[in-house]
Amino acid sequence: MDEDDAPELDETWFESATMKIGERAILRGEDLVALDPEIAAYFRSQVHQDGSHWHHAVNEALRRAIRKGKG
Numbered sequence: 001m002d003e004d005d006a007p008e009l010d011e012t013w014f015e016s017a018t019m020k021i022g023e024r025a026i027l028r029g030e031d032l033v034a035l036d037p038e039i040a041a042y043f044r045s046q047v048h049q050d051g052s053h054w055h056h057a058v059n060e061a062l063r064r065a066i067r068k069g070k071g
Contacts, residue, residue: 043055
């Protein structure tokens with residue numbers, strides 16, 4: 001590919017670009033939370049018999065902590 005064939009990386013290009021973390025596309029307006037590596041590893045290691053992804057387990061753990069804090 002010739003350098004002249006590359007798209008100009010202007011504001012319009014960035015507004016329409018798809019952001020990714022690894023293979024996962026990040027939706028615009030989506031909140032991102034950085035987990036400590038050992039926390040993420042713990043949840044990734046859990047077997048979810050219902051087929052849910054590990055981030056669902058993180059959300060549920062946070063919901064339980066919130067409910068416990070309100071009690």
